[in-house]
Amino acid sequence: MSSQLPETHRALELISTEEPLQVKTFQTPQPGPGNAVVRVLAANVISYSGDIYNGKRQYPFPKPFVPGSNAIGRVAAVGPDATTLTPGQLVLLDCTIRGRDDPSAAILSGIIEGFTEGSRKLMHGEWRNSSYAEYTKFPLENCIPLNEQHLLGSPSAGGLGYAAEDLCQISRFLVPYGGLDDIGLKPGETIIVAPATGQFGGGAVRVALAMGASRVIAMGRNEAALKQLSALSDRVVTVKITGNEQADAEALEKLGPAEVFFDISPPMAAGSTHFKSAIAALGHSGRISLMGGVRADLSFLYSDFMHRNLSMKGTWMYSRAQILNFIKLIDSGLLPLGQKAGLTVRGKFGLEEWKEAFEVASLAGTEGTVVIAP
Ligand SMILES: NC(=O)c1ccc[n+]([C@@H]2O[C@H](COP(=O)([O-])OP(=O)(O)OC[C@H]3O[C@@H](n4cnc5c(N)ncnc54)[C@H](OP(=O)(O)O)[C@@H]3O)[C@@H](O)[C@H]2O)c1
Incomplete structure (x- = not known):
């Protein structure tokens, strides 16, 4: 099912590791079979992001591409075979994209193209662009539904009172x-x-x-x-x-x-x-x-x-089944996020502020978290 998607949107692009990232205008992706288009609310920034995109870590990825990581977003439009996901739904975008015909072929969307011919095919083709963007296309199975009312709801109404940037901590x-x-x-x-x-x-x-x-x-x-x-x-x-x-x-x-x-x-x-x-x-x-x-x-x-x-x-990353079990620790409050977990959001940066976001993330230590909110 498709809802109103803007014709274009803004995203961060890496052209080469030798030059600065650039904010550009792209055609908004359209949903198709097996995927959803999601409006990104907050995308995680890992501590060594700067070293990934300046080439120091030598992570293989296609160029140009839109970098990114796990993110929190709202489903904007879904492909015709979506059975439960609906526009408006709050989701966690899991960056671990796997070959449907070979789950051992894995990429980390926006980060690394993996190490097999199959994984490279995924990132050089359908799954090239990630979440440092206003809109992004992800496989349906990588859009993990979140209980918005409970997680974002106010504590006086029985909710956990988190903000989208707190939910990004799920990634760590x-x-x-x-x-x-x-x-x-x-x-x-x-x-x-x-x-x-x-x-x-x-x-x-x-x-x-x-x-x-x-x-x-x-x-x-x-x-x-x-x-x-x-x-x-x-x-x-x-x-x-x-x-x-x-x-x-x-x-x-x-x-x-x-x-x-x-x-x-x-x-x-x-x-x-x-x-x-x-x-x-x-x-x-x-x-x-x-x-x-x-x-x-x-x-x-x-x-x-x-x-x-x-x-x-x-272990490289985690399975989808593990994500679903893990979310129970968050929903139940057994694993708190944000201040309750001693974590502080050190910065919420726009796409243009990517450099500052990477710098603050590199210094954020064990207690600080940083997001890009496109
Ligand atoms: N398997 C997976 O799925 C997966 C997923 C994500 C990340 N990773 C890997 O996990 C690594 C760590 O992630 P992170 O987020 O914790 O990194 P981080 O925030 O950059 O922290 C690095 C940690 O390593 C310590 N360290 C650095 N140099 C050291 C040395 N020479 N001897 C001992 N300790 C040293 C640092 O301690 P100090 O404070 O003393 O410097 C700090 O505790 C990443 O670099 C990545 O390769 C794996």
Whole structure:
């Protein structure tokens, strides 16, 4: 079903990583089978966005294209095969677009074209443009319906009183939820999160609390950020990454044994000592989730893994089923957003202010969030 869409709309375009992004006028996409056109209200800005679009992170993507990320929007028009989505509905746009005939071919819309021939086909063709735009086209299955009345409704009327920019924080929680659900974090377990002082790392601490971990050991180098995390709950304790593998392992062991180690290291942490300290502190049958962006060959002691029955699992993003389960944590209030979660919106920027948005996001730490509101 199609509603009134403007003929044109504004969007941010990346022409090449060597030149600044530009706000341009585009034809508004039209809905077709299997997709919806959504009016973007607020799109998430990740801490290292600047380094993605200036080429420093060397993420592959087609050029030119409209960058973006997960976003909150309102359905403007839907294709003829939409069965429940209707214009006006509030949705979370999930940037993880997968091949319908091969879900392992995945792109992150607006961020990276993935690493297979199939995923590249998705981003060089139908799903080239993302959410730093007034209107964007997304697959129907990536438009996750949100309970607007409950989430945005005023607390005096029984709602949670969030704004669209608060809902964008779902993104920093969903990523660690994917890994934590994959390794089956259970209520009552002790988990080590490292590094915990970044945006997704800090998100992992909050998600682990909501999933019922009895103790969350937040590891990081930044003592001020660790202090902020320990203020979240008396179930959070902190251990500094000092660079001394043995000493840090002993500090962890005093708090353990831990059942789970969740790693969300950025590429720069490839040489960090925390991998081995955390693995050493796991109890028998400990589980390790790798979700970081490390591009390095890390070693481990084979016999140690075998004798202690350790297991390790990598996770890129999350599945649609995990999103639907995760939303229950938000709806129920078990995982709060915004001020209630110690998170502050540091900036809500227009499309023209993209540079400032990326700069503020890079400095926002574990407590700050930034959105682009086109
Ligand atoms: N698997 C997935 O689906 C997925 C999804 C999104 C992101 N990621 C990956 O997750 C990574 C982390 O995301 P984020 O949002 O938490 O990043 P972030 O906000 O940039 O934070 C980076 C974290 O890494 C720490 N760090 C940086 N250099 C370090 C080093 N040399 N040794 C130890 N710690 C170091 C920082 O601590 P300091 O404060 O001490 O600098 C901070 O805690 C990203 O870079 C990305 O590659 C994976």
